Amino acid sequence: MKKILDNSQAKAALANVRGYVFDIDGTLALADRRLSGYQALPGAGDLLALLRQRELPFVAFTNGSTKTPLQLSQELGRIGIEVDEQHTLTPVSVAVDHFRRRRFRRLLVLGGEGVWRPLIEAGFEVVRSPERADDVDAVLIGWHPEFVLADLDAACRAVWAGAGLFVVSTAPYVASRDGRTLGISGALAAAVRSITGKRAIVLGKPSAYALACASNRLGIPPDQMAIVGDDPSLENAMALRGGALSVGVHTGLSDAADFDRLPADSRPHLSLPGVAQLLELVS
Template sequence: MKHGYLIDMDGVLYRGSKLIPGADHFVKQLLARDIPFMFLTNNSQRTRRDMVAKLGRMGIQVEEKHIFTCAMATARFLAHQKPGGTAFVIGEGGLLAALHRNGYAVVDHKPDYVVIGEGRTFNLEQVEAAVNMVQEGAKLIATNMDPNCPTQNGIRPGCGAMVSMVEKATGVEAFSVGKPSPIMMRAARKELGLTTAETTMIGDTMETDILGGVQLGFNTVLVLSGGTKKEDLQEYAYRPDVIVDSLAEYTQLLEESEWHTPCPSPGLLPELVAVAG
């Protein structure tokens, strides 16, 4: 049966600038076996080309077609909602490039939308401008609502933490297109030409990767190499189909089944039930 993967990046392939052991081998196997896949990231800072270069430095050789960012999903959504619109942007190159590519002008006066993504230049002057624009009628958009992001040194504030300042000040809730939104995850699936049953979502975060996959009916694989620990699973009403320590372990399970099944070994299920149910 045809099958393919949507794969998170931070905490699955790498943490910060450090490759998670085994991630490169898994991707090489996907390429060698011509298995369709796409990396999904809620990081809006970098363009597709930037992400390809970063992965290349870590030994993962892929093309731009393998990358799908929340910035791309956001820009495509806005272009569909209001073609040729305008946006005030708090964010970096990946978000700005995606908006321009989809026909949007970036402005600092009376925008149609205020769009907020990750950024290390975030400041209160930008927040004040965004608050005033939202009060004047601009629609508030977040590229994602992740409260934090994993790094090799711990965590850093995510887009959700940044946009919450504008939400609190205005009383307006942001609309987000990033994971776990079906807008982003369904678009990536369709771009791969897969059906729901043919798709497996691999991620390290229950609230985004796994939740989105469960809601859309995808197979789901949780890796414990990122932000989620096994003992955390008892807090959730939903659970992944498979839990592994990392992509290295998942690759081993697939190799044992000769890559015939996306979710290996029924022997794992009793453990999943015990931990997550």
């Protein structure tokens, strides 16, 4: 599908959408530089309310791992963005699905509560770095601003012993009210790779694993979704990979010019000032 330019084409395409995947940071809301204290972006709450009214399923999917899905669902609910825990996704949600398929049992985690708690609740045996665990099935790197050298040592020794290496995201930054907030997990994964030579498998957006997780939660195939986000390399790339309708918004990391500069076959189908304009199109 080529980029859609006029309202009639946009409305026709959106009429065929059976479910939505929304990015959070820069799309539905903006947090402070500590990735907390969310403020809703215009139209976000009303758009989700309209989709609920029409019984169109949606998920809110962040690449962040500072919070558990429950914590994130509760924080968004306080600002009028109502998404239940089951439909609030982080890369750790993807990790749970993938690690179960791989029949992993024991994991080494570099990260805070948003990384380790969902894994424990899902039944995995979790070792938290800097404690060493050379017998784990996998190492998962997430949001870990308190990183110290001992964390790197534990991760490398587990990888040398044969553990798989996974990372929630390699995005260098995320959108916040203060502009770009640095990512952590990609830098830590790069450090482990520089020592062990092992490249981390990305579980968050735009990976095929992330797309499959969203599809499973929605209960619809990717080619019947719309994926809405502010990052050309994340939500837009994931949408185009899966044959979904890609909706780029200009309220986060990217503006209209950033989307327009993409090669023609890599542009979103819709490029909108924000989800308020998407609300107008689907109303």
